[in-house]
Amino acid sequence: MAAPDIRSLLRSGPGRTAAIVVVLIVVALLFRGAGDDDAPSAGSASATAQPLAPAEVAGPGQLTIGSTVVVPRPANDDHVGTLRSSVGRTAEAQQVLVLSVPADEGFWVGSGPLDRIWVQITGSGESPVVVRASQRASFTGTVVAHDSGFAARIGVNVLEGASRLTSEGAHLQVARSSLTLAG
Template sequence: MSDNSRTPSARPVAVPAGPSRRKWLVPLIIALVVLIALLLLLSQCGGDDDNTSAGTTTATPTAAATSAAATPGTATDTATATAEDGAGTVTAGGASLLGAGGAQNLSANDGKQATGQGVKVQSVPADEGFWVGSSEQDRVWVQLTGTNGESYYKVKQDDTVNFSGTVTRAAEGFAAKTGVTAAEGADQLTEQGYYISVPASSVKLSD
């Protein structure tokens, strides 16, 4: 037989690679798109948190806020502040009788023991009475008792004194009977309606 009669041998046929590549390329693109979207979403959430934190402020108490007005029957920052300022304190029932709420605390502590510590004498308008406090506006009247025939410390203006006595309601016309004139604070004494009755022997010059 001749060589021409032989059956041609089978040759390998090349298969296009395009379709198989597309099978994994499409999911890869989808995965990348999803990943980018997630990254963008996370970055936006983080930005919102930062803005929220930056825009949030925490209120802190100020010195003015902590200096609350005196409340009847309770200890107050006013008494502490007065003592720190060197004006001394006058208290009854744990409440300050000077400063904000002082007049209200006088009536709330009617009949209770009052104590003055290192308080300044503003003026001495009467033989048996004087004003104590930090100023002409912030003061309370002290009326001495037991002065007849007894030797006691003679109070003078600008003295700093200690004493103990009783919060007492002022009777009608008390200022006039005591000898306090309008220029010496008679209207203020009448408006407050209370004073501190103090045995003369308890008044001492503060160190």
């Protein structure tokens, strides 16, 4: 069976047209922020970007809360709720993988969609820090609780992980001065 051309898909009714629109929106979200505005702004940034040595690239890095490793997640542990039960505790990350950056001042770290933790950068004014997916982040932060409207307030939608963020009930708050980026 030959693949249909785009004109026949668009003429095939509203169901197919809606599916195409959804795919285009997902593609647009994946490429959001890939333009010139990703370039670091002039001035000094608190986070530093450095090339990675090959040995540093493997794995998701490590994020701990106290003595508990939360990234990479232990086998058979989805760690949803781990943050909520750790509010007020200190989290330390060493070379954790940045998975995506759906908000100006926040990003996901971990090894994948089921093993990720939200990091919110704090400080006054717009951050000069430019975080990109696939970079490595090291920081010390605090686990803080948030309400069910947090994801919407920071601009994270359903496709970017709003449900995961809301169900977790907490995130990591990291001062710009504590954040070091590599890669």
